[in-house]
Amino acid sequence: MRVLVPVLTKDAIEKKVAEVALKISDDYKDRELILIGILKGAFVFMSDLMRCLAVPVKLDFICASSYGAGTTTSGSIKLTKELGIDIKGKDVLIVEDIVDTGLTLSYLIDYVKSFGPASVKICALLDKRERRKVEIKIDYSCHVVEEGFLVGYGLDYAEDYRNLPEIYHLKL
Ligand code: IMP
Ligand code: MG
Secondary structure, X not given: OOXXXXXXXXXXXXXXXXXXXXXXXXXXXXXXXXXXXXXXOOHHHHHHHHHHOOOOEEEEEEEEEEOOOOOOOOXXXXXXXXXXXXXXXXXXXXXXXXXOOOHHHXXXXXXXXXXXXXXXXXXXXXXXOOOOOOOOOOOEEEEEEOOOOEEEOOEOEOOEOOOOOOEEEEEX
């Protein structure tokens, strides 16, 4: 049986997203920022985040999937949607839903850097520390969790729960 245990309410998420957006707006003052969202999970977070930013933004998405449909990353990552805008010489912020092992993001950081941006920083809604395999510098994160599998607010389990406005811990 699947049980959903509340982790962050709608209000708590809204507050944390606004706080992070304030920091980003401050750090990129008077600069233009390119947001690159990682599909599909980050699209809900990115749409709220970008509307709280006080700097001009352009955006694009890339889509990465790791083979398999379990609750952990397999390590072999496949790009199913490539970058579609020119980021050469631009300041880029990669927007991710959750960093777990870090394998997906470390692959995607190298991919994004290969286009010659001026800078690349990372913004993650959730930073899940327990299973980290590669060290990743997460420049902006809304919330740190030690363990568990989280769903809602864009995050899925086998494509379910992305539409929930709150974030839950899924107990299988
Ligand atoms: P990583 O490569 O292990 O860091 O995994 C990153 C990707 O796995 C994320 O972009 C998510 O799509 C997915 N993922 C990892 N942990 C969770 C979770 O707790 N809930 C939902 N998706 C997760
Ligand atoms: Mg993801």
